[in-house]
Amino acid sequence: MTRTAHPYDLLVIGSGAAGLSVALGVLARNPQARVAVLSKNDLSEGSTKYAQGGIAAVLDAADSTESHIADTLVAGAGICVEPAVRAVVEGAPEAIRWLIECGVLFDHEGGGLHLTREGGHSHRRIVHSADATGKAVEMALETRIRASGADLFEHHNAVDLIREKLPQGRLGRCVGAYGLDRRDGRVHRFAARNVVLATGGASRVYLYSSNPDGSTGDGIAMAWRAGCRVANMEFSQFHPTCLYHPKAKSFLVTEAVRGEGGLLLRPDGTRFMDDYDPRGELAPRDIVARAIDDVMKRLGCECVYLDISHKPADFVKSHFPTVHAEALKFGIDMTREPLPVVPAAHYTCGGVLTDLAGRTDVDNLYAVGEVAFTGLHGANRMASNSLLECLVLGAAAARDIAARIGTITNIPEIAPWDETWVTDSDEEVVVAHNWDELRRFMWDYVGIVRSTKRLERARHRVKLLRDEIDEYYGSFRVTSDLLELRNLSMVADLIIRSALARRESRGLHFTIDFPSLDSVAPPQNTILVPKNFSVRRVD
Template sequence: MSKTANPYDLLVIGSGAAGLSVALGVLAQKPKARVAVLSKNDLSEGSTKYAQGGIAAVLDAADSTESHIADTLNAGAGICVEPAVRSVVEGAREAIDWLIANGVIFDQEDGGLHLTREGGHSHRRIVHSADATGRAVQTTLEARIRESGAELFEFHNAVDLIREKLPQGRRGRCIGAYALDRRDGRVHRFAAKTVVLATGGASRVYLYSSNPDGSTGDGIAMAWRAGCRVANMEFSQFHPTCLYHPKAKSFLVTEAVRGEGGLLLRPDGTRFMDDYDPRAELAPRDIVARAIDDVMKRMGCECVYLDISHKPAEFITSHFPTVHAEALKFGIDMTREPLPVVPAAHYTCGGVLTDLAGRTDVDNLYAVGEVSFTGLHGANRMASNSLLECLVLGAAAARDIIAKTGAIAEIPELAPWDETWVTDSDEEVVVAHNWDELRRFMWDFVGIVRSNKRLERAKHRVRLLLDEIAEYYGSFRVTNDLLELRNLAMVADLIIKSALARRESRGLHYTIDFPTPDTVAPPQNTILVPKTFSNRRVT
């Protein structure tokens, strides 16, 4: 099946807050634009839906944008790009107003928005919808996109981006993508004048993750293969508190539990965060995650505990209904007892290098949200800045795309997907085995605490896996599992390369070989350049 007869004006790959913000932003100004949205699963099944805490925005007279900027720079451990931080923070109020105008309902207090506080923030500035803000945002934007006239392709997993072929073997602008329809196993062509990657992060590269199963680094891997630079892939954020239970699958316990007075306890009931940081439970996530990891290793325990049972039961159930209900499924009543918690991979702070309009190194290709690197997060993302980035930079990308409307040349016919030399696989166990091996050695060797020896071991293993996956990919018809494994292995390689290149500990990257930040050389972002790097550079 070909979509090239009448190319789309815009192809958005990803259906979370970032992708839908771009699509809706373009359609608001250009209602007749042909817009396609690809979603790997059903439209709602992405990381946005699972974001519990909220959206950081300066809305209190006692707060200020300068304070929010300072908090973000501090959490980023010296390598945030300040213009990016300022741009996103200053766009927060407009983003919240846009969500409210589209129907998102946030918690109210005394006639205004209720603001909570999370780790790293010096003020209450988290706008939220109970403890299910992401779900409120996702369901509202999904409703808007379904009534917008956009063409929606659910259960379509993008395989690769397509770049225009130029003389002398050069590659030009992005003109579309191939995507696997997971329902019939066929690969389709989608031609488009502009393509936006909004595929989220890559936290499923680790054995334990708070992310949904689809967070496999697809956009980062596709952009790298297409010739885009990536940056700061060594900074994988581990959320300190995910529910620990053999039957609980990656359930995140929101940061706001600590923000509202929750205490972290050893198995013997004693507090420990005061031993690691003067901010205690309100320290940034990297510090809290390392502290929990240290306690677990020192004591040989499988988890620590998060206790907010000293608060009134009504306060807990009204502020944290989602967490309370989920814990009850496993026989844990957080109004009466502490929650068992462990760290889990949560957010990819690095990604595809972009400017503040979402433009990548490849013409007509944008990246927005967790898939991208703008410089906002630096070496550690501060809580509730992620949805904010999706919204502010989604709107910026939409404005840039609209400004270019009419100036983009016609799209040539795309070559059909070639399956001439491949067959159906009769060894799916190979994919399952490699998937398991990859995530286990990434957790063991490239996790919360690293060393050169561990990283070298991981480097050797991922190279073997990449060769094996490439051979398998070239021999058999693609499946969803194979595509995700291929992308995860490539992203793992980028993470390992970046971690080996940083010879210091900073933010989320902690290595026992270089346990302190480098105070001699100015702090730098880690930028990797593919062999197929485009001539155009993001400025």
């Protein structure tokens, strides 16, 4: 596999459901296309693998597309982009059919697909594979891409995007990316006629997260540096229920546990969700997360409890085998006792501004999945719409790219990565310390409940940190940890700036200084514009 001799028709950065959907979709339409996929770790080791709940799709006669759209709009707290919601919801049945063709084995009941219900949904419409849907999807897509002829570069960190240099110092289309081979420490050039960012979100910017370690906002940071606008970065979703145990690494307890009758309890065994919302345990995630946060702060307790032990043991084991097995590792039997749970950062609702084909502000650069902002999620993502977005808009991006492959002219020669003035670091401890400091102050000051004073404090901290990181980045050879820290610090800055710009509480953004919706100004998305923004591609 060569990385520099000839340009790829498509370079996909990220190997989850979004990235592999695009790659497979392009190859299905253009079998001779040269496609490369960069994966930070093993091909399967991304957020998709850890998605437990399922995929929302209208497949029941008692349900309707309009109902799914309405539920999504309600969860999005008034700022979803309705055409985006409609496009994704209407594309759901075809996405499920495609996954079945790819070999995903969904659960069945009574001769049809078993549908479960999750918070914010008015009907049972969640297609799932037990409680490990993401793993089933990732395994099926990985099998297909490995047999497709695409060049797969595992254990490669994308460093930065490359834009064509035009006269008068202007920048043109995206023509590839630099990538660090984590195994030998060398930075390589990947030339490409089309580049897709499918790098996931940035929830590792917080101290506690349900995401794998690689969710460090790489695509958002790279796109911002390349001149793309970002939107709604203040809306970080905290999953209400992650397993709380000293040895558990933020293991997510699927929302489907509440969908199947699980109850949230105070330490004394009493329920509390009805005190916060008439929908109780089935309220949207932002409401449930804030309720748990409030109970913990009021009572001074370290966690609350999620109890489904009133259901038959066989029911619990068959519906939630992954959660049951994981809890048993820590001596907790959820068929007999409640699970201790706490909220944790889970999903980035904002991201790189795109249209419904994944196109960004920079020509030939696309963004798909959690890295992107399409307007689907608004101020709060509804459960099980995330994998759906990856699949539907991944297919849309693939159609757009496949139609354009033959029309794109050759791209210019890319300069090698320059390491002339850098040396190996003898201060790696600085990276570890800065990483820890960043995630702690983001959790303390930019978490579930915010204030202007906390946000200003965070803005001051992140500026100092970014200055230190930039100096370090310019002096030493890049490493995976340094690249992730650089990206996380930039994304943290974008989150803080967006949060300070929203002078109201809406969806996932709750501030004690502006606890109500802004009733004067019409609802707006928060759009940040980089200094090097020059070409408006996305409306």
